[in-house]
Amino acid sequence: xxxxxxxxxxxxxxxxxxxxxxxxxxxxxxxxxxxxxxxxxxxxxxxxxxxxxxxxxxxxxxxxxxxxxxxxxxxxxxxxxxxxxxxxxxxxxxxxxxxxxxxxxxxxxxxxxxxxxxxxxxxxxxxxxxxxxxxxxxxxxxxxxxxxxxxxxxxxxxxxxxxxxxxxxxxxxxxxxxxxxxxxxxxxxxxxxxxxxxxxxxxxxxxxxxxxxxxxxxxxxxxxxxxxxxxxxxxxxx
Amino acid sequence: xxxxxxxxxxxxxxxxxxxxxxxxxxxxxxxxxxxxxxxxxxxxxxxxxxxxxxxxxxxxxxxxxxxxxxxxxxxxxxxxxxxxxxxxxxxxxxxxxxxxxxxxxxxxxxxxxxxxxxxxxxxxxxxxxxxxxxxxxxxxxxxxxxxxxxxxxxxxxxxxxxxxxxxxxxxxxxxxxxxxxxxxxxxxxxxxxxxxxxxxxxxxxxxxxxxxxxxxxxxxxxxxxxxxxxxxxxxxxxxxxxxxxxxxxxxxxxxxxxxxxxxxxxxxxxxxxxxxxxxxxxxxxxxxxxxxxx
Numbered sequence: 001x002x003x004x005x006x007x008x009x010x011x012x013x014x015x016x017x018x019x020x021x022x023x024x025x026x027x028x029x030x031x032x033x034x035x036x037x038x039x040x041x042x043x044x045x046x047x048x049x050x051x052x053x054x055x056x057x058x059x060x061x062x063x064x065x066x067x068x069x070x071x072x073x074x075x076x077x078x079x080x081x082x083x084x085x086x087x088x089x090x091x092x093x094x095x096x097x098x099x100x101x102x103x104x105x106x107x108x109x110x111x112x113x114x115x116x117x118x119x120x121x122x123x124x125x126x127x128x129x130x131x132x133x134x135x136x137x138x139x140x141x142x143x144x145x146x147x148x149x150x151x152x153x154x155x156x157x158x159x160x161x162x163x164x165x166x167x168x169x170x171x172x173x174x175x176x177x178x179x180x181x182x183x184x185x186x187x188x189x190x191x192x193x194x195x196x197x198x199x200x201x202x203x204x205x206x207x208x209x210x211x212x213x214x215x216x217x218x219x220x221x222x223x224x225x226x227x228x229x230x231x232x233x234x235x236x237x238x
Numbered sequence: 239x240x241x242x243x244x245x246x247x248x249x250x251x252x253x254x255x256x257x258x259x260x261x262x263x264x265x266x267x268x269x270x271x272x273x274x275x276x277x278x279x280x281x282x283x284x285x286x287x288x289x290x291x292x293x294x295x296x297x298x299x300x301x302x303x304x305x306x307x308x309x310x311x312x313x314x315x316x317x318x319x320x321x322x323x324x325x326x327x328x329x330x331x332x333x334x335x336x337x338x339x340x341x342x343x344x345x346x347x348x349x350x351x352x353x354x355x356x357x358x359x360x361x362x363x364x365x366x367x368x369x370x371x372x373x374x375x376x377x378x379x380x381x382x383x384x385x386x387x388x389x390x391x392x393x394x395x396x397x398x399x400x401x402x403x404x405x406x407x408x409x410x411x412x413x414x415x416x417x418x419x420x421x422x423x424x425x426x427x428x429x430x431x432x433x434x435x436x437x438x439x440x441x442x443x444x445x446x447x448x449x450x451x452x453x454x455x456x457x458x459x460x461x462x463x464x465x466x467x468x469x470x471x472x473x474x475x476x477x478x479x480x481x482x483x484x485x486x487x488x489x490x491x492x493x494x495x496x497x498x499x500x501x502x503x504x505x506x507x508x509x510x511x512x513x514x515x516x517x518x519x520x521x522x523x524x525x526x527x528x529x530x531x532x
Binding site: 084 | 413416419423424429
């Protein structure tokens with residue numbers, strides 16, 4: 001078996017002394033899309049914040065292609081290749097779209113081929129090329145999400161984490177976004193995606209995990225999870 | 239009051255006001271990016287003035303030449319004060335979404351330490367630098383304009399313009415603006431936020447290195463000169479709008495002219511009452527400052 005793109009073992013983390021995550025195990029095989037599903041407050045964003053280095057974990061281990069990214073400061077985690085597009089987009093609203101994207105290319109590796117990556121992001125989201133000089137605050141929610149994903153791509157991630165990319169988007173924009181994510185996967189990239197659109201994301205994902213109250217309760221291929229009675233009852237209302 | 243005296247007061251107010259604005263630039267930049275009110279701001283200016291004074295007294299360097307030393311020195315001081323003294327606060331609060339208000343108390347501590355070290359080293363004596371430029375003036379429409387103040391005024395405008403340009407167009411400037419807007423998003427984009435903070439703090443202090451040297455030809459130096467400048471800078475920044483560079487200059491000009499004109503009617507010390515009155519009035523009418531975003 002090849003080295004996993006991302007391997008998380010027995011991760012405990014939370015705010016202050018309070019554990020939100022209680023012993024998380026998570027494995028992402030290279031070049032797969034993995035969905036992370038869970039209700040509000042289950043700890044999905046806490047997991048991403050911990051992996052990104054914004055939150056200091058209490059214990060456990062996290063490895064990116066066999067190298068530990070545990071307890072590194074956020075910019076080092078990005079440099080190693082774990083990049084997240086945060087929940088709620090978190091754009092720099094006082095800056096132009098182009099500048100928002102350029103900010104994403106901070107590390108040396110990304111900076112060296114910045115113009116090329118920018119061109120690729122514009123190919124993926126042509127609307128951003130047209131509007132690159134405009135202020136990021138002038139965009140619709142869907143377009144802002146494109147900027148957020150584009151900004152993460154600018155860092156040349158090996159593992160890209162998307163935190164609720166479809167939040168607040170019109171259904172048509174969600175479809176387009178998922179098409180784009182499928183295209184991004186062709187870039188030899190591993191994707192971890194947190195979603196509320198459980199049905200849609202599981203159809204696309206190679207593998208899925210279900211997080212409940214800080215513990216992984218279920219995992220399996222997208223098709224397996226979609227067929228699971230507990231999941232159907234809790235998340236799809238079937 | 240005749241027109242001549244009044245125009246003289248206005249011109250003098252504009253000149254000193256520009257310098258107030260220049261001195262306040264660093265405070266505004268640091269607050270805008272880090273949300274830290276640097277209580278030790280004036281102390282760093284005082285440090286720059288002593289640095290310039292010492293170079294003049296020991297080596298005979300003209301204060302304007304000493305800029306070559308004071309600016310890098312103050313940059314280094316600022317860089318390390320942030321990196322060593324202030325950054326542990328940010329690290330401690332990393333996990334929480336808290337604005338580090340404790341930084342105000344911490345920098346107040348820095349102010350006490352710096353002021354008292356200088357007091358211990360140099361004593362409370364008032365010192366001044368005697369250079370020719372102190373007494374040189376040029377005449378515009380029959381009104382004398384003090385050259386040293388004019389240079390300080392022009393320096394403030396140039397530094398403000400250069401700083402704005404640099405923030406807008408350089409890679410580091412972009413990283414600083416991104417960090418100012420959203421610290422977490424900047425981290426997640428791969429920006430080394432601690433380094434951005436160090437550079438920002440260093441820059442804010444480097445500007446003081448410049449103005450310290452520009453001030454010594456016409457300002458006496460004492461270990462406690464920093465506090466009055468610090469308070470004025472705070473006033474200027476709040477008047478102009480926190481984090482706004484043009485606002486800092488505008489706030490400075492306003493305060494300078496107001497002080498200067500008011501002191502034509504009352505004594506200079508009571509004029510401060512009116513400055514604070516103006517401060518309160520603007521806060522009531524425009525709480526975000528003149529150029530600040532609400």
